[in-house]
Amino acid sequence: MNFEAVENSLVAEAKNAGLEEYEVYFMESSGTSAETLKGEISSFSSEVSGGISFRCIVGGKMGSASTELLTDEEMKALVARAIENAKNIESDDKAVIFAGSEKYAELTLPEFPAKDTAELKKLALDLHNKITAESEYIIDGTSATVIQNSTRIVLINSHGLELSTDVGVVGMAAEAVVSKDGENQAAFALESGFGEELVGNLAKKATADALAKIGAGEIESGKYDVIFCGKQMKDILSAFSSVFSGRSANLGLSLLKGKEGEKIAADCVTLIDDPQKKGSATQTAFDGEGVATYTKNVIENGVLNTLLYDIASADKVGKESTGNGQRGSYASPVSVAPYHFYLAGGSLSDDELLASMGDGIYITELKGLHAGANSVTGDFSIESAGFRVRDGKKCEAIKSFTVAGNFFELIKSIEALAADVKFGFAGGFTVFGAPDTLIRQMSVAGK
Amino acid sequence: MFKKELLEEMLGVAMSTGGDFAEVFGEHTRSNLIMFVDGKIDRINDSVLSGVGVRVFLGQRTVYASTSDISREGLLRCARSAADALAEGNAPISICLNRKNITDIHPVKINPVTANIGNKTDILKSACFAAKEHSELISQVQGNLSCVEHEILVANSEGLLVGDSHTRTRIAVSAVASDNGENQSGSASPGRGMGLEMFDFISPVEVGKSAAKTALVNLRAGYCEAGQMTVAIENGFGGVIFHEACGHSLEATSVGIGMSEMCGKLGQKVANEKVTAIDDGTIPGAWGSVNIDDEGNPTQRNVLIENGILKGYMVDRLGSRRLGMAMTGNSRRQSYSYEPTSRMTNTFIANGPDKNEDIIASIEYGLYAKQMGGGSVNPLTGAFNFSVNEGYMIRNGKICEPVRGASLIGTGSKIIQDIDMVGQNLDTAQGMCGSSSGSVPTDVGQPLIRVKKITVGGR
Numbered sequence: 001m002n003f004e005a006v007e008n009s010l011v012a013e014a015k016n017a018g019l020e021e022y023e024v025y026f027m028e029s030s031g032t033s034a035e036t037l038k039g040e041i042s043s044f045s046s047e048v049s050g051g052i053s054f055r056c057i058v059g060g061k062m063g064s065a066s067t068e069l070l071t072d073e074e075m076k077a078l079v080a081r082a083i084e085n086a087k088n089i090e091s092d093d094k095a096v097i098f099a100g101s102e103k104y105a106e107l108t109l110p111e112f113p114a115k116d117t118a119e120l121k122k123l124a125l126d127l128h129n130k131i132t133a134e135s136e137y138i139i140d141g142t143s144a145t146v147i148q149n150s151t152r153i154v155l156i157n158s159h160g161l162e163l164s165t166d167v168g169v170v171g172m173a174a175e176a177v178v179s180k181d182g183e184n185q186a187a188f189a190l191e192s193g194f195g196e197e198l199v200g201n202l203a204k205k206a207t208a209d210a211l212a213k214i215g216a217g218e219i220e221s222g223k224y225d226v227i228f229c230g231k232q233m234k235d236i237l238s239a240f241s242s243v244f245s246g247r248s249a250n251l252g253l254s255l256l257k258g259k260e261g262e263k264i265a266a267d268c269v270t271l272i273d274d275p276q277k278k279g280s281a282t283q284t285a286f287d288g289e290g291v292a293t294y295t296k297n298v299i300e301n302g303v304l305n306t307l308l309y310d311i312a313s314a315d316k317v318g319k320e321s322t323g324n325g326q327r328g329s330y331a332s333p334v335s336v337a338p339y340h341f342y343l344a345g346g347s348l349s350d351d352e353l354l355a356s357m358g359d360g361i362y363i364t365e366l367k368g369l370h371a372g373a374n375s376v377t378g379d380f381s382i383e384s385a386g387f388r389v390r391d392g393k394k395c396e397a398i399k400s401f402t403v404a405g406n407f408f409e410l411i412k413s414i415e416a417l418a419a420d421v422k423f424g425f426a427g428g429f430t431v432f433g434a435p436d437t438l439i440r441q442m443s444v445a446g447k
Numbered sequence: 448m449f450k451k452e453l454l455e456e457m458l459g460v461a462m463s464t465g466g467d468f469a470e471v472f473g474e475h476t477r478s479n480l481i482m483f484v485d486g487k488i489d490r491i492n493d494s495v496l497s498g499v500g501v502r503v504f505l506g507q508r509t510v511y512a513s514t515s516d517i518s519r520e521g522l523l524r525c526a527r528s529a530a531d532a533l534a535e536g537n538a539p540i541s542i543c544l545n546r547k548n549i550t551d552i553h554p555v556k557i558n559p560v561t562a563n564i565g566n567k568t569d570i571l572k573s574a575c576f577a578a579k580e581h582s583e584l585i586s587q588v589q590g591n592l593s594c595v596e597h598e599i600l601v602a603n604s605e606g607l608l609v610g611d612s613h614t615r616t617r618i619a620v621s622a623v624a625s626d627n628g629e630n631q632s633g634s635a636s637p638g639r640g641m642g643l644e645m646f647d648f649i650s651p652v653e654v655g656k657s658a659a660k661t662a663l664v665n666l667r668a669g670y671c672e673a674g675q676m677t678v679a680i681e682n683g684f685g686g687v688i689f690h691e692a693c694g695h696s697l698e699a700t701s702v703g704i705g706m707s708e709m710c711g712k713l714g715q716k717v718a719n720e721k722v723t724a725i726d727d728g729t730i731p732g733a734w735g736s737v738n739i740d741d742e743g744n745p746t747q748r749n750v751l752i753e754n755g756i757l758k759g760y761m762v763d764r765l766g767s768r769r770l771g772m773a774m775t776g777n778s779r780r781q782s783y784s785y786e787p788t789s790r791m792t793n794t795f796i797a798n799g800p801d802k803n804e805d806i807i808a809s810i811e812y813g814l815y816a817k818q819m820g821g822g823s824v825n826p827l828t829g830a831f832n833f834s835v836n837e838g839y840m841i842r843n844g845k846i847c848e849p850v851r852g853a854s855l856i857g858t859g860s861k862i863i864q865d866i867d868m869v870g871q872n873l874d875t876a877q878g879m880c881g882s883s884s885g886s887v888p889t890d891v892g893q894p895l896i897r898v899k900k901i902t903v904g905g906r
Binding site: 063443 | 489490492516533564628675704820831857
């Protein structure tokens with residue numbers, strides 16, 4: 001794998017083909033992970049991958065093609081395929097190879113020195129042993145996973161723009177499987193970062209969550225006040241994040257089309273998109289088209305300030321790109337996506353929020369969001385599990401009920417948010433976050 | 448793809464730290480995705496995936512290394528890093544590979560990747576325009592045509608060297624109907640393990656119309672009532688219920704580590720006696736079919752449940768070591784970046800004894816789930832959920848008004864007991880199934896079935 005070795009021949013091919021505007025996007029990742037089972041390392045994997053995407057403008061249309069095969073011969077084929085594809089594009093999106101922003105943000109990335117095979121294995125075993133030591137009810141199937149990944153991105157184009165960035169992600173996951181009173185349950189806890197404190201926290205959390213599910217009962221159908229715990233609220237935000245895409249709105253696929261400047265959510269709702277969140281390993285100063293990224297309040301006190309745009313979708317409505325033209329991988333087309341996308345925390349602690357609800361349901365698990373949520377309509381109907389809450393206190397575990405509603409109504413009916421925002425794990429540069437969130441009178445289908 | 452001698456050297460290096468089995472998986476995949484939106488061909492995504500994965504076993508432990516660097520140095524480095532991850536040492540062993548030829552039971556007539564782009568855009572446009580022109584209420588149509596040619600090679604320390612090519616083609620149309628500031632959607636997405644000859648018997652126009660019809664039905668539908676009721680689930684994608692509720696629990700991936708509610712139940716009655724379920728990777732040209740699996744074993748027809756009795760699991764090499772059972776040709780992976788594991792191919796409930804009209808007529812009050820959406824399952828507990836994309840209430844044995852927003856939730860072990868009527872119109876539908884070894888094409892299927900009681904989530 002050597003980008004530098006083929007870079008010159010790719011640029012030469014582009015020039016040979018008479019292309020005036022083109023862009024080369026290179027992404028290279030290497031990662032390792034270790035996983036345990038029955039107190040041993042059961043699997044260890046290492047990965048090196050990467051490739052080049054080539055985009056060019058032919059007759060006013062954008063063509064693209066990508067490859068993992070980094071040979072001079074393949075570079076020739078890559079340029080030819082991109083040109084051929086451009087000739088078949090009918091979209092009237094403005095095709096732009098970006099000349100560059102005036103200024104790019106300085107990043108403050110955390111340092112995680114790379115761990116070698118032995119260190120990773122040890123860390124995974126430590127986590128596994130910590131989980132096992134948590135409870136006498138832990139059984140086989142319990143596992144610990146440790147991953148580290150680093151990615152280098154290089155973007156160069158015919159305007160002379162040259163950008164590059166390095167992203168490193170490390171994380172640990174604990175899956176606790178317990179057997180108690182003739183019932184098996186499992187729970188999963190995942191955090192980015194490495195460290196002894198994290199090992200302890202993950203083991204505790206996964207085990208406690210698994211045990212708490214034992215003996216869960218069912219609940220009568222009806223209307224209930226509900227708190228989605230932060231991790232679940234951020235998953236709901238993730239499932240519906242495409243409604244904030246300017247491209248989706250332009251195509252009539254988001255009901256937020258034409259709503260910029262209008263009130264779309266409760267006063268307490270502020271939704272932030274931050275590409276350079278302090279302490280995060282997945283910060284970036286530029287997007288997949290080379291546009292500088294910046295922090296914005298997408299919703300501020302309930303008012304939709306802006307949707308998210310890439311160059312083409314912004315141009316359609318006479319705006320500037322918001323720096324949200326991302327690429328999931330080198331082979332993905334540019335698409336609109338957020339960065340650290342999170343609901344700002346309110347003033348209450350998690351316990352105070354529970355107290356303010358009084359009676360209701362605390363939801364700690366949502367399943368099949370990818371299938372049960374429709375971003376075009378906003379409707380969702382999702383299998384859930386959690387706890388019954390009475391007098392502001394968490395009581396018995398409950399399971400096998402669905403919570404149904406509509407995302408656009410839900411953001412209007414948020415009554416309060418806790419202060420502590422919980423973030424998920426990064427997918428590319430996208431990380432979702434939310435605090436515990438209280439919503440009154442949601443439809444619940446149980447027994 | 449690679450010279451035999453180089454593969455032998457890689458396997459020797461991979462085994463050099465004491466592994467008892469090593470395997471090299473090579474892949475060269477060309478894919479071409481044409482996307483349509485807003486009345487126009489919008490984007491064409493064209494990619495080449497190329498790389499190698501090396502796996503080494505020692506008992507029930509595995510290590511895996513993969514690389515997209517297929518230079519000689521890159522390949523040997525990959526084999527070395529797998530060996531080093533297993534243990535210390537350096538005693539390469541000598542491996543002698545024998546090439547095995549296979550019979551291609553899924554010959555491709557028109558290679559979809561190299562076919563003329565203009566022909567492909569015409570097919571896609573005819574489907575999308577058919578959806579758009581179906582009604583004035585159809586406000587947006589998105590579509591794509593996906594063509595993949597996936598060449599693989601498997602070499603292992605037992606001397607096996609085998610290669611295959613899997614081709615697949617799929618068209619997907621999603622239509623949005625709008626009225627009074629409200630959106631509803633419908634979709635259709637048939638695919639086959641074939642080239643463009645798939646369109647000799649699947650009409651793109653009908654695919655487009657079908658997506659538009661579902662969107663229109665949902666636009667005039669009220670919300671589904673919540674509660675427990677009898678549900679009739681239609682054929683085709685209705686089979687996702689078995690895939691999610693039961694199929695995943697029969698994969699050695701979960702059975703082999705005791706994480707399945709189907710553990711230790713071979714020979715026992717696990718389902719209603721009307722239920723026979725099969726996983727068959729050999730159906731010519733089917734979406735989930737392949738000649739050989741990703742460990743180089745021929746796929747086969749595996750009877751999972753026969754007349755309610757559990758007959759077998761889907762077993763890969765690691766699962767075979769864990770369970771002490773034979774491999775079943777079910778080892779699959781999305782790409783060389785993934786370590787393979789046991790997965791479904793074409794999985795379906797076979798036709799049963801009941802007439803379809805009797806099934807509907809038998810329901811006094813319930814839900815007719817005409818088209819199912821996706822879902823997910825926890826293999827440990829069997830808890831599942833599915834969304835219903837197109838549904839109708841049944842009253843007094845008749846299909847009545849459409850309803851939307853419904854989902855079905857329950858547990859796998861219970862629902863397969865509760866399938867108390869099985870009809871006779873078996874059909875399959877296509878999906879991409881996600882699991883630890885990535886996303887792989889799988890067919891789901893069944894005839895119309897009746898579930899006597901299940902929780903319906905509505906509002």
